[in-house]
Amino acid sequence: MSKYLFGIDLGGTTTKCGLFTENGELLEKWEIPTETADKGVNIPTDIAETVLSKMAQIGAHNEDVLGIGMGLPGPVYADGTVGSAPNLGWGRFNIVETMTALTGLHVAAGNDANTAALGEFWKGGGKGSKSAVFVTLGTGVGGGIVIDGKVVSGAIGCGGEIGHMVIEPDETESCGCGGHGHLEQYASATGVVRLAKKELEASDEESEIRGGENLTAKQVWTAAKNGDPLALRVVDSFGRYLAYALGNIASIVDPEIFIIGGGMSNAGEFLLDQVKKHYGKNLFFPLREKKFALAEFGNDAGIFGAAKLLLTSLE
Amino acid sequence: MSKYLFGIDLGGTTTKCGLFTENGELLEKWEIPTETADKGVNIPTDIAETVLSKMAQIGAHNEDVLGIGMGLPGPVYADGTVGSAPNLGWGRFNIVETMTALTGLHVAAGNDANTAALGEFWKGGGKGSKSAVFVTLGTGVGGGIVIDGKVVSGAIGCGGEIGHMVIEPDETESCGCGGHGHLEQYASATGVVRLAKKELEASDEESEIRGGENLTAKQVWTAAKNGDPLALRVVDSFGRYLAYALGNIASIVDPEIFIIGGGMSNAGEFLLDQVKKHYGKNLFFPLREKKFALAEFGNDAGIFGAAKLLLTSLE
Numbered sequence: 001m002s003k004y005l006f007g008i009d010l011g012g013t014t015t016k017c018g019l020f021t022e023n024g025e026l027l028e029k030w031e032i033p034t035e036t037a038d039k040g041v042n043i044p045t046d047i048a049e050t051v052l053s054k055m056a057q058i059g060a061h062n063e064d065v066l067g068i069g070m071g072l073p074g075p076v077y078a079d080g081t082v083g084s085a086p087n088l089g090w091g092r093f094n095i096v097e098t099m100t101a102l103t104g105l106h107v108a109a110g111n112d113a114n115t116a117a118l119g120e121f122w123k124g125g126g127k128g129s130k131s132a133v134f135v136t137l138g139t140g141v142g143g144g145i146v147i148d149g150k151v152v153s154g155a156i157g158c159g160g161e162i163g164h165m166v167i168e169p170d171e172t173e174s175c176g177c178g179g180h181g182h183l184e185q186y187a188s189a190t191g192v193v194r195l196a197k198k199e200l201e202a203s204d205e206e207s208e209i210r211g212g213e214n215l216t217a218k219q220v221w222t223a224a225k226n227g228d229p230l231a232l233r234v235v236d237s238f239g240r241y242l243a244y245a246l247g248n249i250a251s252i253v254d255p256e257i258f259i260i261g262g263g264m265s266n267a268g269e270f271l272l273d274q275v276k277k278h279y280g281k282n283l284f285f286p287l288r289e290k291k292f293a294l295a296e297f298g299n300d301a302g303i304f305g306a307a308k309l310l311l312t313s314l315e
Numbered sequence: 316m317s318k319y320l321f322g323i324d325l326g327g328t329t330t331k332c333g334l335f336t337e338n339g340e341l342l343e344k345w346e347i348p349t350e351t352a353d354k355g356v357n358i359p360t361d362i363a364e365t366v367l368s369k370m371a372q373i374g375a376h377n378e379d380v381l382g383i384g385m386g387l388p389g390p391v392y393a394d395g396t397v398g399s400a401p402n403l404g405w406g407r408f409n410i411v412e413t414m415t416a417l418t419g420l421h422v423a424a425g426n427d428a429n430t431a432a433l434g435e436f437w438k439g440g441g442k443g444s445k446s447a448v449f450v451t452l453g454t455g456v457g458g459g460i461v462i463d464g465k466v467v468s469g470a471i472g473c474g475g476e477i478g479h480m481v482i483e484p485d486e487t488e489s490c491g492c493g494g495h496g497h498l499e500q501y502a503s504a505t506g507v508v509r510l511a512k513k514e515l516e517a518s519d520e521e522s523e524i525r526g527g528e529n530l531t532a533k534q535v536w537t538a539a540k541n542g543d544p545l546a547l548r549v550v551d552s553f554g555r556y557l558a559y560a561l562g563n564i565a566s567i568v569d570p571e572i573f574i575i576g577g578g579m580s581n582a583g584e585f586l587l588d589q590v591k592k593h594y595g596k597n598l599f600f601p602l603r604e605k606k607f608a609l610a611e612f613g614n615d616a617g618i619f620g621a622a623k624l625l626l627t628s629l630e
Contacts, residue, residue, distance in 0.1 A: 156569060
């Protein structure tokens with residue numbers, strides 16, 4: 001009989017849960033609220049309860065379940081220790097030991113951006129690839145590097161922090177992290193709005209994104225798709241910056257494919273086109289041709305990746 | 316009884332050979348000339364002969380030998396195919412199948428820069444680490460990324476091509492590869508001479524490196540160590556460029572240590588100091604502290620890494 005496993009994606013508001021077969025088929029998914037009160041002390045118990053109650057519901061015993069994979073918003077070290085996860089209220093503790101004690105099951109945990117990368121690599125935009133670089137374009141820019149089916153989590157949990165690559169060393173404005181000239185300042189939704197505001201301030205040129213109060217990245221993309229010249233210059237800059245960073249990533253890990261996800265990737269193929277038209281410029285020639293794909297899973301990448309993380313930890 | 320293995324490092328002039336125990340102890344090393352005539356057609360036979368004659372000499376049979384690891388100057392794909400290796404005269408063929416047919420032994424092959432990285436990681440400057448980025452500063456800039464004991468060779472054999480990271484997108488002069496603004500143009504021995512010539516042309520400032528006919532990187536480093544202000548500015552620029560590239564590498568793979576080798580690394584700790592003083596600037600704060608080490612093996616890194624490559628292929 002095929003065994004079961006759980007993929008859990010912890011967010012600051014809700015925790016997404018998936019019940020999978022060992023072949024990676026998603027049987028059922030559901031959500032529970034993430035109780036961040038009291039420094040998130042109840043979160044592990046809540047997850048254990050939902051897992052154990054699902055097992056009771058389907059009549060599964062511990063020997064029928066391979067374990068629980070978890071993605072969470074913070075660095076996770078090789079021994080299962082969470083560095084800190086402010087969005088959950090958590091300080092430093094060993095989440096793997098805690099969850100194992102609560103459930104008696106095998107547990108594997110990793111950073112949520114890396115886990116999402118693994119999900120997209122395994123069953124989404126990167127399906128069938130041996131290596132992939134996953135980029136999430138949201139409020140920030142996150143990423144995950146997958147080589148031979150494994151996430152490069154890094155010596156201190158900072159593998160795939162591509163949003164913090166320095167691409168404009170002379171930038172005077174600060175990244176959210178305190179650094180300067182980071183990719184996130186140009187290629188996130190926030191970054192696109194920032195670039196658009198600069199364009200708007202630089203001239204009186206008419207544009208459909210001029211005059212609104214709370215400009216959003218979505219408005220910029222819509223205007224660009226409508227052919228608005230100012231918005232087109234903004235998304236061209238976005239594409240140039242992201243392509244530059246991806247080119248340097250290629251020179252380091254030479255992935256089979258780049259997968260672009262996150263909220264802003266809803267702009268779709270038009271967004272990919274802005275990146276692809278700049279990608280390869282100045283690069284070492286064998287690296288000038290790379291595959292690009294949009295992420296396919298949206299919010300489900302995390303539970304798929306958590307499931308894959310568990311499977312990998314059992315190899 | 317401990318078994319034997321061979322580590323072979325193919326260069327355009329000589330082929331370095333090492334006989335190892337399976338624990339990685341180097342028992343003996345020797346060289347044979349690399350016969351690049353006739354498109355290097357005799358190279359595989361020559362290597363097979365030296366391996367088989369060494370086995371006869373020590374009374375070892377095929378069952379006493381784990382196999383042959385090889386590093387060579389060209390891309391090597393997962394199936395053992397060499398893309399091309401112009402320095403050996405080779406076009407595309409399967410070196411692993413060829414060598415296995417000639418010797419009856421298990422064979423593993425990889426790119427020489429990656430193999431050298433593996434050697435330094437395993438038994439040299441990176442000994443005891445779980446991950447490392449190896450940078451060779453020679454005529455060009457090469458590199459190798461080692462994660463969890465394995466080289467990141469890349470989808471098309473271009474993993475660790477850090478010399479071709481674009482760090483000055485507006486550079487007008489060309490890299491040897493035809494690209495522009497590559498790290499190699501600033502941080503190789505050739506690059507340091509180029510930076511020095513620019514400094515010399517920019518003013519009439521006195522300097523001990525002024526006036527010679529064939530300026531070398533070694534002269535620049537010696538002058539800088541002597542306190543020559545112009546040479547100091549050159550090596551400071553070198554350090555700033557290399558530190559910038561290494562910072563972005565850290566944001567991608569977050570290695571435990573950077574190992575600096577290649578001919579120019581003979582400038583020693585003084586060279587490391589030029590890099591370390593700039594490293595971390597503008598970076599995401601957890602990545603601002605990284606270990607740096609000089610390579611320890613010099614020319615022997617290749618045979619050690621080839622031996623490790625063979626051992627890894629048997630896991």
